Amino acid sequence: MTSSIEDINNLNALNAQVVQLVEQGKLDVALDLAQQAVICGQKLQITEHSIFTDSLNNLAELYRLHGRYTDTENLYQQALNLRKQLFGEEHINVAESLNNLAVFHFSLGKYSQAEQGFLTVFKIWQRLLGYEHPQVAIVLNNLAEVYRKQGRYSDAENIYSQVLEIQKFAFGDEHHDIWRTFNNLAALYETQGRYLDAENKHLSALEMIKSLFGETHPDVTVSLNNLAALYDSQGRYLEAEQNYLEVLASWKRLLGDEHPLVASALNNIAANHKEQGRYLEAEQMHLSALAMRKRLLGEQHPDVANSFE
CATH class of the missing domain: 1.25.40 (Serine Threonine Protein Phosphatase 5, Tetratricopeptide repeat)
Known part of the structure; x- marks a missing residue:
């Protein structure tokens, strides 16, 4: 069966909608649509077309964002193998899959x-x-x-x-890729103990991502979490706690009450409370994070062990 141009265009449109939903921070809706796109490609027998590799890649990325790591790696590998089959070893799309x-x-x-x-x-x-x-x-x-x-x-x-x-x-001066580089530079400065440089870079990154996408984008939450971790490392516990609470509320709004990132936020707040001497609150948070990670990731996942720290 030869795929029609209309079928290919329809799948391409689905892929574009998935990307748009991710950019809007609507990750659960994006996941549902990405799954539909892969099923659609299989039903229409477009599984040996480059558009289908985009569908696989989109679904893999959304599985990664939702903490489904085994599914993530399998789909990334499928996309890579298919792209090599279609384009050879040295091609832009093959490089994209290798990078993923x-x-x-x-x-x-x-x-x-x-x-x-x-x-x-x-x-x-x-x-x-x-x-x-x-x-x-x-x-x-x-x-x-x-x-x-x-x-x-x-x-x-x-x-x-x-x-x-x-x-x-x-x-130019503002772009999502530049935001990412600012975050990475801030992390490097923090590792070296250059805390003022790190804070300035994190604040610049936070303002940039808000300017680009608005207050509710997932990467605003990432920037807030980065700042909270920096404040924690400097003993600025109340500032850190305020940011961590914003992070928790944001992940719950974006991802629901059960997600690895929600568990991480709980664990961070627990560690923060422990540093402040609020041991009972810290224990309760740690236990909540541990239980969630066991449910989502299984007993052997490294993040389960981290919940005991």
Whole structure:
């Protein structure tokens, strides 16, 4: 059965709606539609078309955001294999899938795998797009984050400087990619004990993301959480608590009462209360986070162990 142009266009439209819903922060609705898109592609037998790889990729990303990590990796790998089959080893879309897998491995703490993936992506994108392309900046940013985690701070900061030059040349002074780089630079400064530099970068990132997307976007919550963690590390517990409470309320509004990010927010508040000597409140929060993580992630997940800290 040959896929009609109308079928392909319909699936492409579904994919575009998924992306739009994610940008609006409507993650649950986006997940439902992404699942429908994959089912639609299978029913219409468009599973060997590049549009279907976009559907797989969208669903994988939404599974990641919802904490369904096994499903995430399987779908990313399916998208990568199909793109290699369609386009060969060196293609923009293949590099995108490799980058997604590397980001996923980074999030699981598999830094060596992540580094190798990012270096492969960098070589492909640099050859195909040129050094000053925004896509090259994205993978350099990712590589710098790996170096930060590995304690290679000078290498990381040098790469971030290159990234900002590319991004500002491409986008101007405000863009989501620049927000991400600001967050990463702030994390690097904090790791080095440069707390004032870190705070200034986090505040700049927070104002930028609000300016770009409004107060209720998920990345506003990410910025608030970053600031709270910084304040906690400096002993500024009341400021940290205020931000953590905003983060908890925001994740519940966006994701519902049961989600790994909600559990993380509870755990952060518990640790904050413990630092303030509010031990009974801290214990209750820790137990709530632990129970939620067991329900969502299973007994063996690293975040379950973290709930005991």
